[in-house]
Amino acid sequence: MTVRKSVVLLIAVLVVFGSAGVATASSASSNSTSLSVSTDAPTAVEPGSTFSVAYTVSNTGDSSKEGVLDFNSSVLPAGAEVVEISGEDPSGGQFAVIKNPNATEIVYSEIAPGENVSGTFTVRLPQNITDELSLSADFITDDAGVITTSHSQISISSPLEMSADDTEVVQGETTEITFSVQNTGPPQEAVVDINETTIPDGWNITGLTGSSENTTSQFDGIANPNESEVVFSEVSENNSVTATVEISVPSQAAPDTYQIGGAVLVNDGNVADHSIANVTVTKNVTEKYDQDNNGLDSFEVLDAITDFKTQELSSFELLKVIQSW
Numbered sequence: 001m002t003v004r005k006s007v008v009l010l011i012a013v014l015v016v017f018g019s020a021g022v023a024t025a026s027s028a029s030s031n032s033t034s035l036s037v038s039t040d041a042p043t044a045v046e047p048g049s050t051f052s053v054a055y056t057v058s059n060t061g062d063s064s065k066e067g068v069l070d071f072n073s074s075v076l077p078a079g080a081e082v083v084e085i086s087g088e089d090p091s092g093g094q095f096a097v098i099k100n101p102n103a104t105e106i107v108y109s110e111i112a113p114g115e116n117v118s119g120t121f122t123v124r125l126p127q128n129i130t131d132e133l134s135l136s137a138d139f140i141t142d143d144a145g146v147i148t149t150s151h152s153q154i155s156i157s158s159p160l161e162m163s164a165d166d167t168e169v170v171q172g173e174t175t176e177i178t179f180s181v182q183n184t185g186p187p188q189e190a191v192v193d194i195n196e197t198t199i200p201d202g203w204n205i206t207g208l209t210g211s212s213e214n215t216t217s218q219f220d221g222i223a224n225p226n227e228s229e230v231v232f233s234e235v236s237e238n239n240s241v242t243a244t245v246e247i248s249v250p251s252q253a254a255p256d257t258y259q260i261g262g263a264v265l266v267n268d269g270n271v272a273d274h275s276i277a278n279v280t281v282t283k284n285v286t287e288k289y290d291q292d293n294n295g296l297d298s299f300e301v302l303d304a305i306t307d308f309k310t311q312e313l314s315s316f317e318l319l320k321v322i323q324s325w
Contacts, residue, residue, distance in 0.1 A: 034061025035111075037069070037139050041152040046159050046185050048127040050083065054120045055137050055150060059111045067141040069119045070105040075134060079126030088118045127188065128267040129156055158272035159185025160235070162192075162264045166278040170285065172251030174206065177277045179262040180242045183235040188266060190235045192243035194228040195261035198276075202253065207246035213239060229265075247279075255283045285317045286324040301325050 040054040059065050073082050087095045087106040094109040095117070106119040121137075133154040138146045161182045169175035179192050194205065210230040230243035247260070258281065263274040287293075289304050304321040308314075 035059055035065055035067070035139060035147055037137065037148050037150040039150045039152045041135065041154060044155045044157040045125065046157055047125060047129045048186055050122060050124045052120050052122045053135060053152060054118060056116050056118050057108070057111060057139055058116045059113055062113050064113065065111045065141065066109050067139055068105050068107050070138045070140055071121045072136045072138065073104045075136065076123065077129055077131065077133070080129065081124055082121055083124045084122040086120045091115050093117070130267060130270045132156060158266070159183055160190055160264050160266065160272040162262065162273040162275040164262060164275040164277035168280045168282060169249050170282050171249065171253050171255070172284060174246060174248045175279065176244050176246050177260055177279065178242055178244045179275060179277070180240055181235065181264045182240040183237060185237065187234050187236045190232045190241070191265040192230045193263050193265050194245050195263065196228050198259060198261040199247070200253070200258055202250040204248045205245055206248050209244045210241065212241045249281055251284065253281050255281050285320050289321055
């Protein structure tokens with residue numbers, strides 16, 4: 001009889017503790033599934049700028065929750081920092097903002113059923129940042145640990161914008177290509193680099209110059225065809241600078257449109273923006289009318305005069321034709 005009672009008691013203990021274990025797991029699962037975090041972050045930011053990422057924590061369960069919204073500041077790039085943290089609980093619940101070298105978080109003592117609370121983290125970036133930002137924040141509870149993580153990808157957009165002017169040149173002559181850089185951000189150094197790999201064989205850079213639309217931007221005078229770049233020590237805010245490259249086109253260059261590339265470099269060679277200039281090579285006016293390649297004859301010169309009368313040929317070009325005749 002005593003043995004039977006002991007067995008029954010043991011079974012009862014196992015059932016009670018087993019049930020309690022199941023209830024605890026169910027409670028943790030309920031806790032984790034009833035809380036969610038959404039993010040409101042910019043899609044792109046500029047180097048040196050300050051921006052905010054806002055998180056909203058929602059409780060869709062039927063009981064109050066407490067926990068911590070933890071911003072993962074450890075993933076910030078070198079030189080970036082969290083400069084401000086703010087929280088909001090519309091129901092008047094208590095929360096605490098913690099900001100120190102070891103933590104950037106907001107602790108919520110109570111998130112009521114059906115309630116949304118928010119937290120905003122303001123980040124300041126260094127000027128030399130170029131890589132995309134990958135930010136995240138965890139919501140942590142005592143009983144379940146990290147129950148949800150919210151991620152955001154933010155690209156870096158440079159305040160420097162480059163454009164290029166298209167041009168037309170006759171075989172055997174020289175042309176100029178202008179690359180312009182507009183700065184909508186804070187003053188910074190910029191280098192306009194001509195992509196030599198886009199210059200066709202036989203073409204040569206014969207000159208490089210730089211200029212600024214006003215005196216607040218500094219041009220160092222470093223314009224070396226051997227380096228194919230123009231260095232601006234400072235491009236001021238809301239100012240534009242230009243780099244002009246002079247290129248000689250060989251007489252045997254095939255009539256066609258060629259693309260010459262340029263880029264604006266910052267922070268030791270990082271590309272902030274790039275552009276392409278279309279260079280259209282036209283046939284030498286003399287060769288255009290010398291149809292049989294045996295030298296111009298009177299009939300071919302008359303063709304040129306006819307084109308001049310219909311404004312298809314300039315007086316300068318007609319003069320060249322007559323001189324070659």
